Amino acid sequence: MSGITFLTSADLPPGVEGVVRAGGTDLQERLRTANATPHILDLTGIDGYTSVDRDDDGTRIGAGTTIATVARELSDDYPALAATAGALATPQIRAVATIGGNLAQRTRCWYFRHPHTACLKSGGDSCPARGGRHLYGVVFDTSACVHPHPSSIAMALLIHDAEVALAGGQSRSVAEVLGDGVDPTRDNQLGDGELLTAVLLPAPWPDERAAYHRSISRFEAEWPLVEAVCRVRLDDGGRVADCGIGLGGVATVPLRMRAAEDLLRGSTLDDDTIASASAACTQRAEPLPETGYKVPLIEATVREVLERVAADQA
Amino acid sequence: MTRFDTTVNGTAHVAEVDGHESAVEVIRDQFGLTGTKLVCGGGVCGACTILIGGEPTASCLLPATSLRGTEVTTVEGLGGSGDSGAPSAARLHPMQRAFLAEDALQCGYCTPGFVMGAAAFHDRWRQEHGTAEPDRHTIAEALAGHLCRCGAYEGIYRAVAAACRGDHDHDGDEPDRVAARVDGPDKVTGRAIYTTDVTLPDMLHGALRRSAIAAALVGRIDRSTAAVAVDLLGDDRRVRWAGQPIAAVAAETPSEARRVAAELDIEITPLPFVIDPEEAKKAGAPLVHEDRRARRNAPSAAEGPVLPATWDGNRRNSGTVPFRGMAAKRRVRRARETGTGTLVELELSTAPQLHSCFEPHACVADWSDPARLRLWVSTQAVDHTAHSVAEHFGIDEADVEVVADNVGGGFGSKVSLGTEIIAATELSRLSRRPVKLVLDRHEELTGTGNRPGSRMAISMLADDDGRELQALLVDVESHAGVGIGNVVGALAMLVYERSPRLAHDYDILTNGPPGSPFRGPGGPITAWALEQAIDEMAHRLGQDPIALRQRWDGNERRGALYRWAAELPVWRARPVAGAQTGRFRRGVGVAAANWFYFVDPDSEVVVSVEDGRLVASTASQDMGTGSRTVVARAVAEVFDVQPTEVEVRLGRSNATTIHGPTSAGSRTTVSLWSATTDAATELRREIGGSVSAAANGTSATARRGGDRGIRAVPITVAGIQIGRGFSGAVHVSEVEVDTRTGRTRVLRVHGGIAVGRIHAPELARSQCEGSIIQGIGLALYENQVLDPHTGLTLTANLEDYRIPQLGDTPEIEIHFEEAGWDHVPGGGVGLGEVATISPAASIGNAIHNATGWRATALPVRPDRMIEALSERPSVPSAPSRGAGR
Structure with missing residues (x-):
């Protein structure tokens, strides 16, 4: 059923399925190219979704926190993450795109996003880039898919030993959520219905x-x-x-x-x-x-x- | 359906969406605020920028539902609202006034978004820094989410800096007073209406079904699933490239039309095809154009008519230009064998460059009244379009009206009768309702034409002193996909005269998207080969590259430019080629350009007095080049009034309008200036110089006519006559190469242009600056990439198709040589094309000067730079003698 459900909590109502949307900067582009109309689960109204909370153990960044906020508000205690956030995309995108969305975005491979071709990530049975054009492809060839992961934020979170909190209360390390990248059909290891609610950073390093x-x-x-x-x-x-x-x-x-x-x-x-x-x-x-x-x-x-x-x- | 409230420009609105729409669709289609433009659809270009709570946001990627409960400002409300709550036309933000005063725009399609982003930056900057001036780097970072295809970046830098300094705080509310362009006020406020903004009552929306495969025979198209559908294929039922339109449908909404088009049941038999030009040349390769008729219908990337040619499979002999050609071949062969003389031989390649007009190809057709066909078209040629539409549909031209009030860029791709026009017109004929068809960015970057890629071999032979060019051989294979029209080698025969020379031009046909004319067709590609060859020659001879050109180039107009260029401090201080060893290496390069003087002598202009105002009109158009302003200034000069006091009516061709030139082939200004001046002078004589209501109804018409003295080619073909004399340009560029990361930055470009008298200096300068920006794109970034196995265009978005950004803009100086065109009425010729030919080649030569490496393949991307520099020692093998001082 095409339409939209506005979530107010990260626990999905029973029977509701669809594509999650936060800032929309990845999904809206794909909907436009594919001219698709899946059911949308809008996350922007979830309580605590955009807050940044610090305590002695570290910092909790709500998954809906914008990239611009990360770049601005974490520059003193997490300068590596903030510098990464401040350098990606454009000011307009950073103002809307979220840290959770950046982690969970789909690959930017030009075959994946082409409306007239299928790849391993879009239901096809082979990677057209491997035998085709892959100028922007991988250097570490560990998967049947050859396009790099798009998330700069994920790269920065890896070196912070960060974790993500999931709906339902459990948490997993960012490294675990990303996985080893070998499965060519996936951009991350999040299961269906597993919603990111926050990014959890350990305590900052003094004088980083x-x-x-x-x-x-x-x-x-x-x-x-x-x-x-x-x-x-x-x-x-x-x-x-x-x-x-x-x-x-x-x-x-x-x-x-x-x-x-x-x-x-x-x-x-x-x-x-x-x-x-x-x-x-x-x-x-x-x-x-x-x-x-x-x-x-x-x-x-x-x-x-x-x-x-x-x-x-x- | 979801309904929500939002406030836009102070006015409450209710939107109704199904949840998938982006904000830009709701703002344009439901709220009717068409100042916000949709260009890339991917958050790259910023044309759709709106302010939400004062923050600039790309509305193409913003879910419409995110507007719920927000305060939105669009360009229509930027200057604040009047008492009625409606946007006030007179109140402008200081940034809008700065854009007008500094002429920070051409076609204007990116302008509303740029203005929004820049205004938000301005407001924040002024709060934090007062009237301090931000530097270029700061401005570029703040506006990194905006692109301008015309390349008005120099003006944009000036405008942002000036507004931040406070220069435009107190201009008052008279935008006309400060505007360099007469249509500027409409463009900075979002009032300017483009074809994509036109909405008619009871209008349907069209969509194209395109082929997903590169070659096919199409059988039955089941139209029963569509209310209205049109078959777009010819009698041969052949698809020849991936993306080729097969059929068109119309429906009540754009998304419904796209769905219906995608679901059309079409009987398709795949055929063998060939994508790689080298494969296409082989015996037994699938024939792209299988017979004489197909070959005759092949689309052309050349400007002007295509001559018949011989074909050998997929290889078309596009032309041979000999001048003692056998002698040239013999001399080069002997030099190869004996090593006598100085022989430069280069093999080069170029990549297809896309026009990437920000306003997509679009048409609104209204044939609901069978006796009258009205078309709104994004076109460079209203008059020609009216004529070709009448011919195509077999109707009287007097029953056709074509309107293009504003055109968001063309660059050569909007000259011919495009599929969007034919499809929308046919759909309107069938449905008896208006039909709007707008290409999306994916379609725009796939199948609306390109500057074809090529492979070239050039041999240039001189004596050991460089006194004389002894032979020049140029072989060019052009890759225009299913298209033809290679003239690259022929153009190389026209610059350095008097030697034996020979050019062979071939088209290698493949099942790729068709090439089309692109600003100076062939010219920049010719220069990439010829100007690098002469630079290499100077390097081998140990001579100054400018001095060598002065010796070999008989064109007096370029002679003046060489004298100017030789005295530039950056040229005098240029380093010795390849002598640097550090990480960052700077280099300076020069290149020259040669182009034709085209004119449409049948162009007419009528100047009249209506309601006590001067009105000038002709069936031409302004696609951002400034034609409207040029006509206004011509009238204003005669009557000694302000250009803004003249109303210029362009962008319309119907039964009552008179013939105006197509905006292509650098011919608009030179065709309109003197005709306008003559008509205005005649009118002034009639009414005695006072423009008042008493003179209402008086008018005078003038035709451009020919030049004084003899003409080069005294016939007019397709609205073009070749006038006497060649125009010239010389570009001197300075680059910095980061040898570690492979990135090349262009730091400074000096552009010398010899086209005679300049009628609108600010606008001419902006065009020449834009030419340099597009040349930087050609040199360093732009490359349409096809999948080798399917022929699908992979670079069909503005992330993967990379056009220059504000931050890539060098410091630019434009120098005009205004002498030498006394035989031309008005004293000057067109500059749109000659200004675009040599920038890329000058950058190639600057890269050689910096690194000692001759970049032969375009674009010079980081990967190519890294691979080249890792293969060569950092110390050059043959340092240039005498370079640098």
């Missing part, structure tokens, strides 16, 4: 240094060829006490660069360390015929954020 960089062809407002985010905590001796490096635009899920993080921990942020950590991010890269350029671009993009963190210029 952070940087985000999006490698693109134009000035701004473009899906990343490669993106990287980094947060670092230094000890009194100027050595890396803790760090997180996230990488996006390269795999069907955002990646956390554990090997590079291990190289940084205990070291100073000198040129050699930065070079070896950046190079470590390309380990196991298996570019597609058209994505070979992304291998040096990964190194360049990670180096960019590490150098900025070293210079403390977010």
Whole structure:
């Protein structure tokens, strides 16, 4: 039944099924292209959906909190997340798009969004991009689908060990919600009817240094060829006490660069360390015929954020 | 259905939706506020920007239900509301006045959205920073969600900065006083009506059913599921490209029409097809045009008529231009064998570039009265459209009226009788009701034409001192899909004269979407090859690239531009090619352009006095190029009044109007200026110079006619006559290449244009700036991509089809050389095309100067830059002698 149900709580009324909509910045574009009219579950009236609450253990960000709010209000305590939020899409989109919607958006692959073709994510039985055009495709070839995950926010949340709260009270780690990206039919591991209600961040790091960089062809407002985010905590001796490096635009899920993080921990942020950590991010890269350029671009993009963190210029 | 209340511009509204609609549909269709435009439908371009609680929001992605209980401001209400609660026409936001004064617009289709975003930025900035001026970076970041295809970005920067400085706080409420364009006030307020804004009583909506496959034989179309349906295929029943329209239907709403079109039962037999041009050339490849008749009907990407040609399978010999061609071949062959002389040989390629007009192709047809066909069309050619519609439907031209009050960009794609016109007209004939058909962005970026991609080989031979160009060979294969009309090589024969030379132009037919004329058809592609070859020649010879051109180029008008360019500080300080080793490398490049002087000598203008006002009219149109303003200024000069005191009636062709030029081939201004001046002068003589009610009813008409002296080609074909003399341009660009991330930024462009007298300097400058922006798109970003296995267009949205943004705009200086056109009435010729030819090539040459790498494939994307630089050492093998000072 086509129409709309306005939810006031995250618990779905029995028998109601449909497509969830928050800010609508992903769904409205797909409805327009596909000229489809599924039943819509509107989340914008859910209680507590847009609030940001802090306590000693961390911060709860309502799933309906806009990207602009995340960029503005979390810049002091979570600068890596805020910088990522502030650099995605355009000011108009950031003012409407939500943190939950950003996590749960569908792939931006040009085959997936084309009305006249089917892919593994739209009910087809093969990936037309793999043998077709995939200039913006993955570098880590771990799935039958070859288009990168679209969520910059997910990449940033990964390096915060963030969790999401689901309707019904349980919570799961962001890493778990994203999964390993191997299943080519899914953009995330949320089940039917599993609604995100909030993002849960651990307590901030005091004196976090952070940087985000999006490698693109134009000035701004473009899906990343490669993106990287980094947060670092230094000890009194100027050595890396803790760090997180996230990488996006390269795999069907955002990646956390554990090997590079291990190289940084205990070291100073000198040129050699930065070079070896950046190079470590390309380990196991298996570019597609058209994505070979992304291998040096990964190194360049990670180096960019590490150098900025070293210079403390977010 | 869900009903909700919302407040728009201070007025309460009730909306009724089923839940799927976006806000833009409700605002335009239910509230009738058509100032808010729908362009990309993907939140990329910002043309649909509205304010919600003062925050700019892309209404194309905003669920309509999110308007519930909000305070919405649209462009109609931006300046505040009058006492009646209705938007007041006279009260403008300072940003609207700034857009007028700084001429921050051309076609005006993106303008309402831009104004909304900029006004919100202005209000916030003034609160936080007073009258401090924001820098360009800050402005670009704030307006990153807005795009302008005409490329009026320089004016937009100026307008935003000026309004933030407070320059336009106290202009008063007389928008006409500050406007550079006579139609500016309508465009910054959303009052300007475009074809997409036209709504007629009892109107149906049309939709096209397009082929999802690249080649097919279409059998029966079951029309029983549609109230009204039209078969759009020819007698041969062939589909030749993915996206080709097969049928059209009409229904009560746009979404219903799209549903009915999608559900039409059509008998389709797939046929073999070929997408890759290299495959298409092979023996046994499926023939795109299977017989003589199909070949004769192939659409053309050329400007003007297409000559008959020989075909070899899918390869069409589009033309051979020899001048001692055998000698040229012999000399090049000998140079290859013996190594004598300096021989530059490059193989290059270009990618298809899409016009991407912000107003989509659209038509509202009203044939409810069988004796009278009225059409609203987004067209560059009202007069030509009226003529072709009459011919197509076999009716008297006097019974046809074509209206295009405002046109949201064309760039060459809106010249011919498009499917949207034929379909809407036929649907209206059948239904006896008005029918509106508007293409969506996906259709617009798939099948409304493109500047074809190409592969080129160029050989340029000179003696070792560069005194003489000894031979020039150019071979071009153009990839216009199912289209033809390659002239790229021929154009290369016209610039550097006197040497033996030979051009071969071929069309390689594939089952791809058809190419169409695009602003200076062939020109920028010619320059990409020719101007990089001569740059490479100068580099090998160790000579100054400008000095080498001065020696080889006999065009005196360009000669003046070379002298100007050689003295530019950025040119004098240019680095040695390829000598830099750092991460960021700067380079400077030059390129020249050559173009024709086209004119429509049959153009007429009538100037009259009505209600005590001067009125000028002709059946031409203004697609953002400023024709309305040019005509107003011509009359104003004669009568010594303000241009705003002249009413200009363009955009209409019917039984009572007189012939006006098509806005293509750089011919509008040069066809209208002197005719307007002559008519106005005649009228002034008749009424003795005083414009008053006493003179009501007097009028004078003048025809453009020919030039003084001889003409180059004294015949007129399809409204075009080739006048005597070539126009010229020279562009000097400075780029910065980030060798790490592969991104190229254009920092500065100086554009020198030699077209004689400039009639409306601000508008001319804006056109030339826009040409540079589009050239940057061609050089660095734009590329229509097809799926190699199906021929489907993958870049059918403005995220994947990347046009330049505000933040990509370099600092631009435009320089006009106004001498050299005394034989032309009015003293100047058109500039829309010549200004667009050399920017991309100058950027290619600047990239070589910065990196030592010759970019041969367009666009020069980060992936290509990264791959090229990782393959070459950072120190150049052959540094240029003498470059830099």
